[in-house]
Amino acid sequence: MLDDRKLAVLRAIVEDYVSTNEPVGSKALADRHNLGVSPATIRNDMALLEEQGYIAQPHTSAGRVPTDKGYRLFVDRLSTIKPLSAAERRAIETFLANAYDLDDVVTRTVRLLAQLTRQVAVVQYPSLTRSAVRHVELVPIGPERLLLVIITNTGRVEQRTIEIPESVTEESIAHLRALLNAHLDGCWLNDVPGVVAEVPDRLPPDDRPLAATVLSVLLETLVEKHEEKIVIAGAANLARADLSQSLREVLEALEEQVVLMRLLGEMGDPAGLTVRIGTENPHESLFTTSVVASGYGAGDQAVARLGVLGPTRMDYPGTMGAVRAVARYVGQILAGS
Amino acid sequence: MLDDRKLAVLRAIVEDYVSTNEPVGSKALADRHNLGVSPATIRNDMALLEEQGYIAQPHTSAGRVPTDKGYRLFVDRLSTIKPLSAAERRAIETFLANAYDLDDVVTRTVRLLAQLTRQVAVVQYPSLTRSAVRHVELVPIGPERLLLVIITNTGRVEQRTIEIPESVTEESIAHLRALLNAHLDGCWLNDVPGVVAEVPDRLPPDDRPLAATVLSVLLETLVEKHEEKIVIAGAANLARADLSQSLREVLEALEEQVVLMRLLGEMGDPAGLTVRIGTENPHESLFTTSVVASGYGAGDQAVARLGVLGPTRMDYPGTMGAVRAVARYVGQILAGS
DNA sequence: GCTTGGCACTCAACGTTCTTGAGTGCCAAG
DNA sequence: CTTGGCACTCAAGAACGTTGAGTGCCAAGC
Numbered sequence: 001m002l003d004d005r006k007l008a009v010l011r012a013i014v015e016d017y018v019s020t021n022e023p024v025g026s027k028a029l030a031d032r033h034n035l036g037v038s039p040a041t042i043r044n045d046m047a048l049l050e051e052q053g054y055i056a057q058p059h060t061s062a063g064r065v066p067t068d069k070g071y072r073l074f075v076d077r078l079s080t081i082k083p084l085s086a087a088e089r090r091a092i093e094t095f096l097a098n099a100y101d102l103d104d105v106v107t108r109t110v111r112l113l114a115q116l117t118r119q120v121a122v123v124q125y126p127s128l129t130r131s132a133v134r135h136v137e138l139v140p141i142g143p144e145r146l147l148l149v150i151i152t153n154t155g156r157v158e159q160r161t162i163e164i165p166e167s168v169t170e171e172s173i174a175h176l177r178a179l180l181n182a183h184l185d186g187c188w189l190n191d192v193p194g195v196v197a198e199v200p201d202r203l204p205p206d207d208r209p210l211a212a213t214v215l216s217v218l219l220e221t222l223v224e225k226h227e228e229k230i231v232i233a234g235a236a237n238l239a240r241a242d243l244s245q246s247l248r249e250v251l252e253a254l255e256e257q258v259v260l261m262r263l264l265g266e267m268g269d270p271a272g273l274t275v276r277i278g279t280e281n282p283h284e285s286l287f288t289t290s291v292v293a294s295g296y297g298a299g300d301q302a303v304a305r306l307g308v309l310g311p312t313r314m315d316y317p318g319t320m321g322a323v324r325a326v327a328r329y330v331g332q333i334l335a336g337s
Numbered sequence: 338m339l340d341d342r343k344l345a346v347l348r349a350i351v352e353d354y355v356s357t358n359e360p361v362g363s364k365a366l367a368d369r370h371n372l373g374v375s376p377a378t379i380r381n382d383m384a385l386l387e388e389q390g391y392i393a394q395p396h397t398s399a400g401r402v403p404t405d406k407g408y409r410l411f412v413d414r415l416s417t418i419k420p421l422s423a424a425e426r427r428a429i430e431t432f433l434a435n436a437y438d439l440d441d442v443v444t445r446t447v448r449l450l451a452q453l454t455r456q457v458a459v460v461q462y463p464s465l466t467r468s469a470v471r472h473v474e475l476v477p478i479g480p481e482r483l484l485l486v487i488i489t490n491t492g493r494v495e496q497r498t499i500e501i502p503e504s505v506t507e508e509s510i511a512h513l514r515a516l517l518n519a520h521l522d523g524c525w526l527n528d529v530p531g532v533v534a535e536v537p538d539r540l541p542p543d544d545r546p547l548a549a550t551v552l553s554v555l556l557e558t559l560v561e562k563h564e565e566k567i568v569i570a571g572a573a574n575l576a577r578a579d580l581s582q583s584l585r586e587v588l589e590a591l592e593e594q595v596v597l598m599r600l601l602g603e604m605g606d607p608a609g610l611t612v613r614i615g616t617e618n619p620h621e622s623l624f625t626t627s628v629v630a631s632g633y634g635a636g637d638q639a640v641a642r643l644g645v646l647g648p649t650r651m652d653y654p655g656t657m658g659a660v661r662a663v664a665r666y667v668g669q670i671l672a673g674s
Numbered sequence: 675g676c677t678t679g680g681c682a683c684t685c686a687a688c689g690t691t692c693t694t695g696a697g698t699g700c701c702a703a704g
Numbered sequence: 705c706t707t708g709g710c711a712c713t714c715a716a717g718a719a720c721g722t723t724g725a726g727t728g729c730c731a732a733g734c
Binding site for chain 2: 100101102159161234235239240252
Binding site: 360362363364376380381383384394397398399400 | 695697
C-alpha cells in the first residue's frame with residue numbers, strides 16, 4: 001500500500017515541517033532531501049498520502065502538513081529515538097546528582113526536562129502505594145492538635161494534622177506511636193490497612209478512641225487520599241510554540257490537577273515510552289498538543305510518570321530521547337537513596 | 338496644580354480604560370460620566386494631564402491612556418479599596434477553612450486568589466525565621482543515611498537526608514535526638530544557631546562527629562538555605578489580558594524563583610498592601626505588569642507575603658480588596674492551627 | 675507502468691490606495 | 705474659564721491588483 005519511497009516522503013515531510021513550521025511543497029522536498037526523483041513524482045506520492053489521511057493541505061495551492069495519523073506513523077515506524085549527546089548526559093547527571101531531597105529531585109527533574117526539550121515538562125511524585133513505611137511520627141503541636149508524619153522509604157514525607165480531645169495524655173500518644181512503628185516499620189503501603197486493623201486491640205481501652213481517630217487519618221492519607229502531586233515547568237515554552245488553539249485553553253488545562261493526572265495516568269505501557277498525539281489526548285483543549293511520557297522509578301519497577309507536552313509539531317525523536325534519558329537517570333538517583 | 342475636576346477626569350480615564358481596554362476620548366468621557374462640563378473643557382484638562390505625564394496618546398488622533406504615573410496617582414489618591422461582597426467573603430471562608438495542612442492552605446490560597454482576581458496569584462510559604470521549633474526527628478533510612486525532619490509551630494515540615502558513616506549506632510542517634518529536642522523545643526528559629534552551638538559539648542566524644550554533621554545540615558536547612566518556597570497559579574489568566582510585551586517573557590520571569598522572590602520581597606510596607614506599577618517593578622520583563630501584594634501571617638506579625646500580578650491596566654480597587662481579604666483570612670487560619 | 679517536464683490554474687499573502695470616523699488642537703464668542 | 709465650531713490627523717478597514725509557491729493533469733519518455 002505504501003511503498004518505501006512514499007514512507008520516505010512522509011518522513012521528509014514530517015521532518016521539514018517540524019523544523020520550518022511551514023507547509024512543505026514538492027519542490028522543496030526534492031531539493032532538500034535527495035530522494036532521487038523529481039517533484040512531479042513526489043506530487044503523485046503526496047496525493048496518495050493525502051488520500052490515505054497521512055497529510056493534508058491547509059488550503060489549495062499550499063504545501064502539505066502531517067496529520068495526527070501521519071505523526072503516528074512517523075513515530076511508530078519511521079523514526080528512531082535520538083540518544084542524547086555525551087555533553088547532555090553529563091549535564092543531566094551532575095544536575096540531578098546534587099539533589100538532596102525528594103522534593104529537590106522532583107523539582108530539578110522537571111526543570112531539567114523543560115530545558116532539555118524546550119517544552120512543558122510534567123513530573124509526577126513517586127506514588128505512595130509502591131513504597132514502604134519507614135517511620136511514623138506523632139507530634140503534639142498544641143493542646144488539641146497532633147501532627148502525623150509518615151516517612152516512606154522513597155524519602156517521601158506525608159503530614160496531616162489531627163484534632164484530638166484535650167484530655168489525651170502524652171503517654172497515650174507515646175504508646176500509640178511505639179505500637180504504630182512496631183507494626184508498620186517496613187510495611188508495604190498496600191498492606192497497611194490489614195496490619196493497622198489489629199492495632200486498637202493491643203491498646204488499653206482508654207486509648208482506643210484516640211487510636212481510631214489517628215488510624216482513620218492515617219489510612220486516608222496513605223490510601224484514599226491518593227492525590228498524587230504533580231509539578232510542571234516550562235510553561236513559557238508554550239508561548240513560543242504558537243498553537244492553533246488558544247494558548248489560554250492549554251494553560252488552563254495544565255492547571256487542573258485532574259487533567260494532568262489523566263494525561264500521565266492513562267498512558268499505555270507503564271514502563272516504556274508512550275506518545276500521545278493530538279486528538280489521542282484525553283482532553284479537548286489538548287487536541288493540538290502531543291505528550292511524550294515514560295514511567296520511572298527506583299530499580300526496575302515504575303513508581304510514577306514523567307513527560308513533556310508540546311505542539312503536535314514537535315521533534316519526536318529528540319524529545320523521546322530526552323524523556324527516556326531523564327527517566328532513567330531519575331530512577332538511578334531514587335534507587336540510590 | 339491639579340484641581341478637583343482634573344483629578345476626576347483622570348479617575349474617569351483610568352476607570353474607562355480599565356473596563357474597555359481602549360483609549361478614551363473626550364466625548365466618551367463627557368457622555369459616560371456626568372462631569373457637568375463639555376468635551377471641549379475636558380480636552381483642555383486632558384492636555385494638561387498629558388503635559389504633566391499622567392496620561393498619553395498612543396498616537397495623534399487617538400484617545401488617552403493612563404501612564405504608570407497616572408495609575409500611581411489613581412491608586413494613591415483617587416481610589417478606595419473595594420470590599421468584597423458578602424458572598425465572596427463566605428466563599429473564601431469556606432474554601433480555606435477546609436484545608437487540613439500547611440501545604441493545603443497555601444495551595445488553596447493561591448488558587449483562590451487567582452480565581453477571585455482573575456489574575457496570576459503568587460503566594461510565599463510562611464517563612465521559617467519567624468516560627469519556632471516544635472519537634473526534631475532523626476530517622477535512619479538506610480545503613481548510611483539519616484533523614485532529618487524539623488517540624489515548626491506553623492505546621493511546616495522541613496526534611497533533609499544526611500550521609501553518615503555506617504558505624505553510627507542507633508543509640509547515638511537516639512541520644513542526639515533526645516538532646517536536640519530538649520534544647521530546641523519551642524526555640525525561635527532565630528535563636529537556633531546559638532542554642533545549637535552548645536550541644537556537642539554535652540555528648541560523649543564518640544558521638545561528636547555525628548552531631549557536627551547533623552547540626553551543620555540543620556543550620557543550613559533553617560538559616561542559610563532560606564530558599565523560601567513560592568507557588569503560583571492562574572498563569573492562564575495572563576493569556577487573556579493581552580500584554581503589550583510578549584507573554585512569553587512574563588511567563589519566563591514568573592518561572593524564576595529569584596524574580597518571584599524579589600517581586601514579593603522588596604515591597605515596602607511589610608504588613609499593609611503594596612502596589613507596584615509597571616516600570617516600578619524590579620525586572621524588565623514585568624514592566625507592563627502591576628503587582629498588588631500584602632504580608633500575611635498568624636496573629637499580627639507578618640510571616641510571608643502573597644499577591645497577584647496582572648497587566649498595569651487592572652482593576653486596582655477590586656484587586657486590592659481581594660488581596661487584603663485573602664491575606665486576612667489566611668492569617669486567621671494560620672493563627673488557629 | 676512508472677517517471678518526468680510542461681502548463682494552466684488556484685489562492686493566501688502582501689502591497690497599494692481610498693474611505694471613514696473618532697479624536698484632537700485651536701480659536702473666537704459667550 | 706467654558707463652549708461650540710472647524711480644520712486637521714491618522715489608525716483601521718475595505719477594495720483591488722499583483723505575486724509566487726504550489727497543485728493537478730497530461731502527454732511524452734524510459
